[in-house]
Amino acid sequence: MTNIQHIESRNNGKIRAFKKLKEKKHRTKEGLYLVEGFRLLEEAFKAGKTVHAVLYTEEKEEDFSRYIRPYIEREEVYLASQDVIMELSSTVHPQGIIGIVSIDESSFTDIPISYEDTSLFIYLDGLQDPGNFGTIIRSAHASGAKGIILGRNTVDAFSEKVIRSSMGSIFHMPIYQNGEEMLSRLLAKGYQLAVTSLLAKKNLYHEDLTGNLIVAIGNEGSGITEEIAQKADTLLKIPMPGGAESLNAAVAASIVLFERVRQLEWTQFS
Amino acid sequence: MTNIQHIESRNNGKIRAFKKLKEKKHRTKEGLYLVEGFRLLEEAFKAGKTVHAVLYTEEKEEDFSRYIRPYIEREEVYLASQDVIMELSSTVHPQGIIGIVSIDESSFTDIPISYEDTSLFIYLDGLQDPGNFGTIIRSAHASGAKGIILGRNTVDAFSEKVIRSSMGSIFHMPIYQNGEEMLSRLLAKGYQLAVTSLLAKKNLYHEDLTGNLIVAIGNEGSGITEEIAQKADTLLKIPMPGGAESLNAAVAASIVLFERVRQLEWTQFS
Numbered sequence: 001m002t003n004i005q006h007i008e009s010r011n012n013g014k015i016r017a018f019k020k021l022k023e024k025k026h027r028t029k030e031g032l033y034l035v036e037g038f039r040l041l042e043e044a045f046k047a048g049k050t051v052h053a054v055l056y057t058e059e060k061e062e063d064f065s066r067y068i069r070p071y072i073e074r075e076e077v078y079l080a081s082q083d084v085i086m087e088l089s090s091t092v093h094p095q096g097i098i099g100i101v102s103i104d105e106s107s108f109t110d111i112p113i114s115y116e117d118t119s120l121f122i123y124l125d126g127l128q129d130p131g132n133f134g135t136i137i138r139s140a141h142a143s144g145a146k147g148i149i150l151g152r153n154t155v156d157a158f159s160e161k162v163i164r165s166s167m168g169s170i171f172h173m174p175i176y177q178n179g180e181e182m183l184s185r186l187l188a189k190g191y192q193l194a195v196t197s198l199l200a201k202k203n204l205y206h207e208d209l210t211g212n213l214i215v216a217i218g219n220e221g222s223g224i225t226e227e228i229a230q231k232a233d234t235l236l237k238i239p240m241p242g243g244a245e246s247l248n249a250a251v252a253a254s255i256v257l258f259e260r261v262r263q264l265e266w267t268q269f270s
Numbered sequence: 271m272t273n274i275q276h277i278e279s280r281n282n283g284k285i286r287a288f289k290k291l292k293e294k295k296h297r298t299k300e301g302l303y304l305v306e307g308f309r310l311l312e313e314a315f316k317a318g319k320t321v322h323a324v325l326y327t328e329e330k331e332e333d334f335s336r337y338i339r340p341y342i343e344r345e346e347v348y349l350a351s352q353d354v355i356m357e358l359s360s361t362v363h364p365q366g367i368i369g370i371v372s373i374d375e376s377s378f379t380d381i382p383i384s385y386e387d388t389s390l391f392i393y394l395d396g397l398q399d400p401g402n403f404g405t406i407i408r409s410a411h412a413s414g415a416k417g418i419i420l421g422r423n424t425v426d427a428f429s430e431k432v433i434r435s436s437m438g439s440i441f442h443m444p445i446y447q448n449g450e451e452m453l454s455r456l457l458a459k460g461y462q463l464a465v466t467s468l469l470a471k472k473n474l475y476h477e478d479l480t481g482n483l484i485v486a487i488g489n490e491g492s493g494i495t496e497e498i499a500q501k502a503d504t505l506l507k508i509p510m511p512g513g514a515e516s517l518n519a520a521v522a523a524s525i526v527l528f529e530r531v532r533q534l535e536w537t538q539f540s
Contacts, residue, residue, distance in 0.1 A: 131401060135518045135520075135521060138514055138517060138518060138521075139514075139517060139518070139521055140512075141512045141513055141514040142510040142512050142513075142514035142516075142517055143510070143511065143512055144510075144511040144512035145512065165518070167514070167516070169513075169514050172513055172514075203535075205532045205535060205536070238528065239531055239532075239535060240412040240413070240414075240531075241413065241414040241531060241534075242410075242411045242412045242413055242414035242415065243411055243412075243439075243442050244408055244409075244411040244412035244437070244439050244442075246412075246437070247408060247409060247412055247524070248405045248408055248409070248435070248437075248520070248524075250405075250518070250520075250521060251405060251408075251409055251520060251521055251524040254517070254518075254521040254524065254525060255524060255525060255528045258508065258525045259532075261509055261510075261511060262475045262509075262529075264511075265473075265475060265509060266475075
């Protein structure tokens with residue numbers, strides 16, 4: 001393991017640089033993001049993410065030794081003051097550990113080709129709420145999706161809120177930043193594009209979702225863009241027998257993802 | 271319409287009293303809660319809620335006249351300063367209108383008895399996140415559920431975050447505060463209690479959910495309590511072919527609610 005260095009002051013140059021990673025602009029520029037808390041950081045290591053640095057406080061020596069130290073090879077490790085952790089933290093009660101993790105570049109060529117199974121991707125078409133984004137990543141991971149494709153005007157994937165609400169699933173789901181290219185290439189490969197729409201006529205439960213599929217999820221307020229709706233092979237409607245006009249975006253996405261799980265399971269049993 | 275009174279100072283006695291409604295303790299004591307924004311307040315009126323008072327700023331006279339004035343009968347109406355609205359608001363950019371709405375007491379005797387349809391209730395067993403709560407109310411409303419039953423240690427239903435994330439569905443869903451009594455009475459009436467559990471063996475998609483049903487949703491971290499698990503007729507597992515260990519609580523609830531929608535629709539078609 002590398003030597004552990006001490007950082008006491010939040011004005012330390014490294015800390016000032018790390019703090020900038022709270023902003024999307026700097027995350028994109030540096031290709032790094034902050035991961036806070038033992039459970040999430042351990043999950044990042046387990047998932048094989050490249051961790052650039054780890055900072056923890058003296059009081060958390062035991063937790064560090066137990067959960068994080070076993071993974072440390074060449075990572076920079078800092079014993080930091082409470083002040084320093086507070087400076088980098090986004091929570092009211094910091095857990096005393098923060099990691100600096102590399103953003104993986106996922107691209108079309110990474111997609112495993114399977115001749116046995118069909119694949120599912122989620123395309124985010126202007127989704128804005130980080131909590132919804134994290135929840136969608138978690139559902140996508142649970143449902144066996146192969147990745148998340150970021151369309152235009154979609155909120156950044158590597159903010160603290162997205163990571164936290166993904167419950168660590170973000171470390172397991174490829175995130176395709178170059179969304180429009182990725183979408184075109186999958187469509188060219190024969191993938192079907194399905195979108196949920198309040199104006200749709202096709203009932204979700206009557207459609208076959210078991211093929212190679214991209215599910216697009218729109219903006220919380222305005223839904224799917226005209227551009228994506230026109231590319232879609234199917235406009236799906238989730239039947240709502242009650243009075244509400246619409247569902248939360250992450251809920252609508254998850255209902256479609258798990259209807260696919262149900263259909264796939266059915267075909268396996270029959 | 272009643273006379274419109276002016277309130278300039280946030281130290282006004284009424285304002286100090288209304289501000290206390292940001293806390294659960296005072297909401298429960300007064301039987302009142304705050305509703306912020308034109309869309310939500312209009313929805314409260316539309317749903318027939320009892321509105322005690324409305325406060326709005328001069329700049330919003332036009333929106334007030336258009337969306338809210340048509341509903342005003344004996345409600346107290348105040349033209350308030352920006353300062354006053356800021357004092358009562360829970361958002362960074364207040365919309366310039368706040369209503370004080372009465373908490374309805376829903377009880378067992380309100381439940382409509384139907385000999386044609388089956389009914390669905392949601393029982394919240396220690397749910398803690400207000401955003402999840404609001405999202406569940408919205409999904410419950412969309413799926414045609416008859417009400418939400420609050421179990422022990424469940425977060426308050428009338429906080430600003432719950433109301434906002436319910437997107438107004440809270441005004442349409444009966445909320446049963448006396449949860450344990452309500453649960454006992456429904457069970458005595460022959461309702462089935464289903465809970466989702468990561469330890470369950472019964473696959474959600476193989477179970478019949480079309481009868482009179484209560485779906486219980488547990489705490490975000492610790493799940494269903496032992497007490498409720500023991501009362502349950504069915505422990506349901508949502509199949510997760512991917513790697514994630516669990517789903518967001520509101521997502522899990524919604525997947526069960528909409529699997530019931532699917533099954534009911536199926537029985538109607540066949």
